Amino acid sequence: MKTQIKSSLRAGITFGIVTLFLYLIGFTITVSQIIQNLLKLEPDSLVLGVDALTFSFALFMGGLGFWAGARQVSVSRKGLGSALVAATLSGLVHGLIVALVAYITGTLNASGIKMNTYLSQLLPASVQLFIFNQTPAVGALSQLGFLTFMGFLGGAVSYGITVSNLFGRLAGAWRSLWGRVNDVPVIAKFRASPAFNYTVCGLILLLMILLPLRVGQYWNYTLGTVGIYVLLGLGLNIVVGLAGLLNLGYVAFFAIGAYTVALLTAPAPHGLVWNFWLVLPLGILAATLVGILLVVPVLRMRGDYLAIVTLGFGEIIRILSKSDALTFLTGGPKGVNNVGGPELFGWVFDDVGYLYLIFLSVLLAIFVTRRLQNSRIGRAWESMREDETVSRAMGINVLKHKVLAFAIGAAFAGLGGVLFAARNQFTGPEDHNLMVSINVLSAVIVGGMGSVPGVIAGAFVLKGLPEILRELENYRVLAFATLLVVMMLVRPAGILPASRGKFEIQGGGSTSEPGKEGSQK
Amino acid sequence: MKAALEARGVTKQFGGLLAVNHVDLLVPESSIFSVIGPNGAGKTTFYNCITGFYTPEKGDVLFYGESLVGLQPDQITYCGIARTYQNIRLFSTMSAIENIMVGEHSRLNANWAEAILRTPRMVREEKQAVEEARRLLNFVGLAGLGDQAARNLPYGAQRRLEIARALASKPKLLLLDEPTAGMNPNETAEMVGFVHRLRDELGITILLIEHDMRMVMGVSDRIAVLDYGEKIAEGSPSEIQNNPRVIEAYLGKPMAE
Ligand SMILES: Nc1ncnc2c1ncn2[C@@H]1O[C@H](COP(=O)(O)OP(=O)(O)O)[C@@H](O)[C@H]1O
Numbered sequence A: 001m002k003t004q005i006k007s008s009l010r011a012g013i014t015f016g017i018v019t020l021f022l023y024l025i026g027f028t029i030t031v032s033q034i035i036q037n038l039l040k041l042e043p044d045s046l047v048l049g050v051d052a053l054t055f056s057f058a059l060f061m062g063g064l065g066f067w068a069g070a071r072q073v074s075v076s077r078k079g080l081g082s083a084l085v086a087a088t089l090s091g092l093v094h095g096l097i098v099a100l101v102a103y104i105t106g107t108l109n110a111s112g113i114k115m116n117t118y119l120s121q122l123l124p125a126s127v128q129l130f131i132f133n134q135t136p137a138v139g140a141l142s143q144l145g146f147l148t149f150m151g152f153l154g155g156a157v158s159y160g161i162t163v164s165n166l167f168g169r170l171a172g173a174w175r176s177l178w179g180r181v182n183d184v185p186v187i188a189k190f191r192a193s194p195a196f197n198y199t200v201c202g203l204i205l206l207l208m209i210l211l212p213l214r215v216g217q218y219w220n221y222t223l224g225t226v227g228i229y230v231l232l233g234l235g236l237n238i239v240v241g242l243a244g245l246l247n248l249g250y251v252a253f254f255a256i257g258a259y260t261v262a263l264l265t266a267p268a269p270h271g272l273v274w275n276f277w278l279v280l281p282l283g284i285l286a287a288t289l290v291g292i293l294l295v296v297p298v299l300r301m302r303g304d305y306l307a308i309v310t311l312g313f314g315e316i317i318r319i320l321s322k323s324d325a326l327t328f329l330t331g332g333p334k335g336v337n338n339v340g341g342p343e344l345f346g347w348v349f350d351d352v353g354y355l356y357l358i359f360l361s362v363l364l365a366i367f368v369t370r371r372l373q374n375s376r377i378g379r380a381w382e383s384m385r386e387d388e389t390v391s392r393a394m395g396i397n398v399l400k401h402k403v404l405a406f407a408i409g410a411a412f413a414g415l416g417g418v419l420f421a422a423r424n425q426f427t428g429p430e431d432h433n434l435m436v437s438i439n440v441l442s443a444v445i446v447g448g449m450g451s452v453p454g455v456i457a458g459a460f461v462l463k464g465l466p467e468i469l470r471e472l473e474n475y476r477v478l479a480f481a482t483l484l485v486v487m488m489l490v491r492p493a494g495i496l497p498a499s500r501g502k503f504e505i506q507g508g509g510s511t512s513e514p515g516k517e518g519s520q521k
Numbered sequence B: 001m002k003a004a005l006e007a008r009g010v011t012k013q014f015g016g017l018l019a020v021n022h023v024d025l026l027v028p029e030s031s032i033f034s035v036i037g038p039n040g041a042g043k044t045t046f047y048n049c050i051t052g053f054y055t056p057e058k059g060d061v062l063f064y065g066e067s068l069v070g071l072q073p074d075q076i077t078y079c080g081i082a083r084t085y086q087n088i089r090l091f092s093t094m095s096a097i098e099n100i101m102v103g104e105h106s107r108l109n110a111n112w113a114e115a116i117l118r119t120p121r122m123v124r125e126e127k128q129a130v131e132e133a134r135r136l137l138n139f140v141g142l143a144g145l146g147d148q149a150a151r152n153l154p155y156g157a158q159r160r161l162e163i164a165r166a167l168a169s170k171p172k173l174l175l176l177d178e179p180t181a182g183m184n185p186n187e188t189a190e191m192v193g194f195v196h197r198l199r200d201e202l203g204i205t206i207l208l209i210e211h212d213m214r215m216v217m218g219v220s221d222r223i224a225v226l227d228y229g230e231k232i233a234e235g236s237p238s239e240i241q242n243n244p245r246v247i248e249a250y251l252g253k254p255m256a257e
């Protein structure tokens, strides 16, 4: 009982502090506005007797209180009585903290003190909202009562769900339904046959062809960026996810690809204006060569040292490209404009064309990754990641395989850079800052190290989600970071962790079609 | 009989500590040769000198007459030496059968281009690799567990998988480092039979580090005893059992449990 009270108190205090933090940074009013927009409430309309914004705010606070209470039940897992006590207690503590601050800030605000001169986000409107646009005393008491009640409610509902094992039963029902569908002979046969895989691939391909024609320029651009990040992610996945070499300067190879195409096709600074299709392989080649040159001297380094050296290398490339002294060579801080793009039978690529080209590159990269992964080389990489010392004892030339991983990773990044610069018709030093490396690495980690579907999902989360979160404006980064943290807590191995091919029972997983290993049960 | 492995005055120092001190050893082909000694005697270090992880300060290691000193561990594997580890070191997230397939690395040839293009030769080679891995899985009694992640296997199975992985390179000489550590008497007895099979069925020369005296005496053709890095005795099991220096080195230690 005592530990339970303690845990309730702690939860109440935690939720109280989090709520205050959100209040102090002005998030409470922003999120209320967002809720109001999402519910499509007119600003002047009244909902249940209160104005739309206050109502939205109450929804938000109610959600927080509910969560605080619900959490307590899953923690305690005892009888109904003690569960409700625990939930209500944490709600009460949560409410007390919030009410206290609401009262103080409300009173100060009412007496005309402008708190936003000290805490810039404590605007009068936000303070008023925090006491539900009432007098400080009434507002504070409402907060207290409301949060206590919501805690109680959260506890009751959560208890009901836990006891009735609602989610468990839902999942069970879904599983049995799914199982029954799969047991139908025709469907079972279809799923087991190669035709199923071809159908799935065909549908995805069809989607890739039709989507760019439908969604418009803005989404084509966004999808293209995501696609380029998938490409980068696939490359880094080989280096970090498979071979286990932490490379924090991956952007360097991206930059080399981008600058190769920029300097060889743009009218300034060199006036070379070569054909894109000729420059494309040159960009890949240049990145690959630099990858090999870079890795050879640092081959014997492990872990952190390698990370630091590559990090430095990435920055050096960016700083060189930015340097005034090298402006004649690289275009300097302003970058290179009018980068040339591809043309095919007189068709100058537009946004759709670029998206097709990017999709094609991604497919190629997936193909190469899969085939390498399911070979002697891929196994050697993974064994190096697991235990480099033992890997050497298996007869694996670790140095050679490290160079190979770096080279292939660099080639993918080079291709990505070429496409990026050509599509944007521009490249400059700031396209190649450290954030690119970090984002790509995050995509690999969030998606699931060593897993191709994981990298794709990770790139969508890292580059697609921020576009969707645009709505949140200033809090975009905050919300984004929170989501990433939550995701890593919920799925520590990544969204779609690598699945292992089956060799023993299925027979020759590695000799089956690429792209299907491990997806069969 | 031909010597598979010969150590000549092998010496390895860690700072001031002489971990291996002037050790001479001659392991005849197709024999089971054990190295015993108290903890810290330098047995594992001696293995590391043979397999190229340490370069001995003095002395030479010959494998069928060729010196191994200066070669990298992976090159030594290509020469035909494989080993297991005292503390199991499997590739833990990879499946059992993939672990064995990594062990086959030195016998396969496909390069990156062949892997991407999946040339007929590469496909054939892969198919054979999978078959061979399955056969080894069977040989060590792990049939049916091949698709499990190595780290999810029971302890005894992990030990046997490590041996299967070592066998995958088709070694002429196998170095086992305390293969029965942490096993119960039943499992240990099985291991004795298993080591015999390795030699008799596969014709592999075996160098064995072992703590369990019953196992050592039961399985070895010849035994060398290390103490403080020095070889203090060598001989047949019965000679070793009655050697006063050995008894002294092991005094108070579980010589015959
Ligand atoms: N890498 C190392 N660095 C320093 N000392 C070591 C190292 N490896 C082993 N030693 C020391 O060398 C001695 C022999 O160790 P080891 O060969 O592991 O013994 P054994 O395998 O016979 O139990 C021990 O005293 C050990 O502490």
Ligand SMILES: [Mg+2]
Pocket: B043, B044, B045, B086
């Ligand atoms: Mg040892």
